[in-house]
Amino acid sequence: MTAKGQNRAIASWQITLGVALLALGFLIAAQLRTEAPRVRYASNERVALVETATDLQGRQDTLKQQLLDLRKEIQDLESQGQGSAALFEDLNERLRQARVAAGLTALQGPGLVLQLRDSANAVPPDENPTDYLVSARDLRTVVEELWLAGAEAIAVNGERVTAAGAIIDIGGSVLLNSAYLSPPYQISAIGPPDLFDQVNGSASFRDFVRGRVEAFGLQVGFAELPDVTIPAYAGTINLRYARSAAPASSPGP
Amino acid sequence: MRKTRNQLSIAAVALILGLLVVVQLRSQAGNTGLEALSAQDLTVLVGNLNTRNEQLRGEIATTQRELADLQGARSRGESSVDQLRLDLARVRAWSGLDPVTGSGIRITIAGPIAGAGVQDLLNELHNAGAEALAVEDVRVVPGTIVAGPTGSLSVENTALVDPFEISALGNPATLTGSLTRSGGIVAQLAATYPTAQITVVPLDAVEIPATTRRLIPAHGTPRL
Numbered sequence: 512m513t514a515k516g517q518n519r520a521i522a523s524w525q526i527t528l529g530v531a532l533l534a535l536g537f538l539i540a541a542q543l544r545t546e547a548p549r550v551r552y553a554s555n556e557r558v559a560l561v562e563t564a565t566d567l568q569g570r571q572d573t574l575k576q577q578l579l580d581l582r583k584e585i586q587d588l589e590s591q592g593q594g595s596a597a598l599f600e601d602l603n604e605r606l607r608q609a610r611v612a613a614g615l616t617a618l619q620g621p622g623l624v625l626q627l628r629d630s631a632n633a634v635p636p637d638e639n640p641t642d643y644l645v646s647a648r649d650l651r652t653v654v655e656e657l658w659l660a661g662a663e664a665i666a667v668n669g670e671r672v673t674a675a676g677a678i679i680d681i682g683g684s685v686l687l688n689s690a691y692l693s694p695p696y697q698i699s700a701i702g703p704p705d706l707f708d709q710v711n712g713s714a715s716f717r718d719f720v721r722g723r724v725e726a727f728g729l730q731v732g733f734a735e736l737p738d739v740t741i742p743a744y745a746g747t748i749n750l751r752y753a754r755s756a757a758p759a760s761s762p763g764p
Numbered sequence: 765m766r767k768t769r770n771q772l773s774i775a776a777v778a779l780i781l782g783l784l785v786v787v788q789l790r791s792q793a794g795n796t797g798l799e800a801l802s803a804q805d806l807t808v809l810v811g812n813l814n815t816r817n818e819q820l821r822g823e824i825a826t827t828q829r830e831l832a833d834l835q836g837a838r839s840r841g842e843s844s845v846d847q848l849r850l851d852l853a854r855v856r857a858w859s860g861l862d863p864v865t866g867s868g869i870r871i872t873i874a875g876p877i878a879g880a881g882v883q884d885l886l887n888e889l890h891n892a893g894a895e896a897l898a899v900e901d902v903r904v905v906p907g908t909i910v911a912g913p914t915g916s917l918s919v920e921n922t923a924l925v926d927p928f929e930i931s932a933l934g935n936p937a938t939l940t941g942s943l944t945r946s947g948g949i950v951a952q953l954a955a956t957y958p959t960a961q962i963t964v965v966p967l968d969a970v971e972i973p974a975t976t977r978r979l980i981p982a983h984g985t986p987r988l
Contacts, residue, residue, distance in 0.1 A: 522769055529773035536779040560806035561798045567813035574820035581827040586988070588834045589848060602848040609852055611986045612979035613859030614906065620984030648884070655883060658907040663981040665906070674860055674905045677891035681809050682801035689816035691809055693797035701984040715911070740987065747819040748858040749826065750866075753895040753933045755853050756971060757862035 568691055575745035582615065582743075614673045614744045618664045622701040622739035625653060625710075629683070629694050630728035643727050645694050647680040649719070650687075653698055654678070656716045660709035662702040664741040668692045671744040688746055695730075699739050707735050857896075860905035860975040864896045868970035869939045874927035875960035879917055881953050882910040885930065885962075888949040892942035894932040896972040900924065903975040914957075920977065927961075936966035 590603055610616050627650065630643035654672055657665055665672040667687055676688040684693040700706065710716050723729050801809065830847065837844045856862040873882070886904060889897055897904035899919045910919045917924040932939055943950050943964055950962050 525773040526769050529769070529776040532773075532776040532780045536776065536783055539780070539783050557803050557806065560803060560810060561801075564798055564806055564809050564813060567810060567817060571813060571817050571820065574817060574824060578820060578824050578827060581824060581831060585827065585831050585834060585851075588831070588838065589844065589851075598845060599848075602845060602852060606848060606852045606855065607986075608980060609855040609859060609861060611981065612861055613855050615855065617987040618981055618984035619987045620981070622983070647887075648880075651883065651887060652880070655909050655911070658909050659911060662907070664984055672906060674858070675890055675895070677887045679887070679891055681812075682797075682805035684797050684801070686809070686812050689812040691798075691813065701981065703983055741984070745820075746816070747823040748854060749819070749823055750854070750857055750864070750895050752866040752868065752935060753857060753864040753972070754866055755857040755862050756865040757853070757856065757974075 564691070571690065579743060579745050586610075613748065614664065614671050615748070617743045618701055618741045619738065620701040621704065621737050622662070622699065623707050623733060623735045624739060625657075625698045625700070626730075626732040626734075627653065627694070627696045627698065628730035628732075631730065632728035641683075643729075644683045645696060645729055647678045647685045649723055649729065650685060650696060650698070651678050652715075652719050656710050656713055656719070657698065657700045657702070657706070659715075660702065660706050660713065662700040662706060665698065665700045666741045667696055667698050669697075669742055671742055673744045673746070675746075688744070699741055701739050701741055707733060859979065860896070860903045860977075861979065863903075863972060863974045864933060865969060865971045866895075866933050867936050867968050868894070868931060868933040868966075869936050869943075870965045870967055870970065871930040871932070871943070872927055872963045872965075873930070873960060875957070876914045876926075877917070877953065877957045877960045878914045879909070879911040881957055881960075882917065882930075885943075885949055885953065886910070888943065889930075889932045889939065892934070892939050894934045894939060896933040898931045898972045900928055901973055903973050905975045905977055905979060907977060908975075931970050931972055933970050933972055936968075940964050940966050 586607075589606065607616075611618070627645045629645055632643060634640045634643050650667060654665055654667070667678070670676075670687045670690045670692060673688065678685055678687045681691070684691060685696075686692070703709075720731070724731050798806070798809075830851065834844050834847055837847065853862070857864050871885070873885075882899070886897060886899075899908070899910055900922070902908060902919050902922060908920060910917055910924070912918050915926075917928075942948060945951075950964065953960065953962060
């Protein structure tokens with residue numbers, strides 16, 4: 512009788528604790544999911560902005576992973592579907608190819624990694640310090656050179672370069688697909704065996720080396736690798752203004 | 765019953781521990797150069813991050829619905845062919861495999877400009893939210909570069925004859941506003957290429973062709 516009473520006391524204590532912790536968990540989760548940025552116009556606006564930006568970046572990483580997981584789940588489900596087998600197989604194969612073409616699938620293959628770093632040179636007093644930092648234009652130049660040299664997939668610091676992404680300056684760092692990237696920049700590319708030679712031999716790349724690397728001391732490093740992985744694009748493919756103009760029954764390539 | 769309660773308590777403790785660990789890890793990670801940004805840059809960054817996160821949430825919601833539909837169809841023993849078709853059309857339109865149409869703008873460039881200038885313009889169009897772009901009849905997809913020195917531009921082995929047009933699909937007012945605002949890309953290009961004429965016209969209907977590029981990799985292998 513006494514033993515039973517004791518057991519019961521422990522159990523109810525546990526329930527109370529459980530419920531309290533559960534509620535707390537929900538509160539914390541709710542706090543984390545708050546949609547609006549917590550911009551505080553307090554005495555130190557910058558500190559608040561740094562906090563907000565860090566917080567939003569963390570959420571972005573979580574959201575990206577969530578999207579990739581969901582897409583994977585759909586892909587798995589779709590590939591084990593029922594129905595008219597031939598039609599189904601055909602649709603599935605085309606969807607698989609379209610996803611690869613769109614950059615929604617990670618790609619692995621031979622290629623190179625190119626690293627761009629800010630200059631280590633001292634900035635002369637009469638010069639613009641910005642010239643000694645890697646700019647969005649520098650990154651775009653390198654990315655453009657890689658495409659022209661035959662690259663078939665490119666990522667900068669793990670963010671896939673897609674059909675819709677812009678690379679823009681933000682202070683001494685850049686935004687790609689609205690993801691915040693800071694130096695050093697690792698530009699990974701998959702492409703033909705002569706990718707490195709093509710880039711290196713291009714007149715416009717030599718202009719870049721003369722104008723930015725030699726003139727201001729930006730640091731460039733190359734590594735040719737047998738195996739480079741370019742992650743899938745984790746972002747929206749939603750079109751709000753555009754609608755497909757493909758003929759309804761078009762089988763497509 | 766008691767066992768269930770115990771499990772519940774343990775689950776709750778695990779939940780809060782997990783949350784605390786994540787919060788802790790997050791606050792420790794990612795101090796990458798943010799401190800060096802000015803308040804103005806930080807404001808732009810926060811705006812950008814917010815927009816991308818909003819888009820991601822929208823995309824996740826769409827994908828969750830799609831997943832639920834698929835699961836529903838499967839549990840009823842139906843085929844998900846319609847779902848596959850929709851999904852395929854969406855991916856193909858976005859990636860450039862299919863032509864698209866909708867509202868947008870047309871930009872005409874007359875006079876001398878270098879490839880880098882045109883690339884800057886395309887980059888700015890993406891930044892302003894353009895959903896599809898074409899230079900003359902060439903759909904802009906990853907790898908489509910307008911290259912060459914002033915006076916001899918080409919895109920995908922096609923020479924661009926002066927004057928040439930760029931079509932962009934998206935909100936006409938937003939796109940026009942972003943390009944032509946003071947200090948915007950059109951003003952910047954006018955400063956760099958003073959004899960080039962850039963005109964922007966909003967349109968209700970713009971047609972963007974499909975790409976002719978082969979987007980299926982020959983050297984890389986998809987990692988599923």
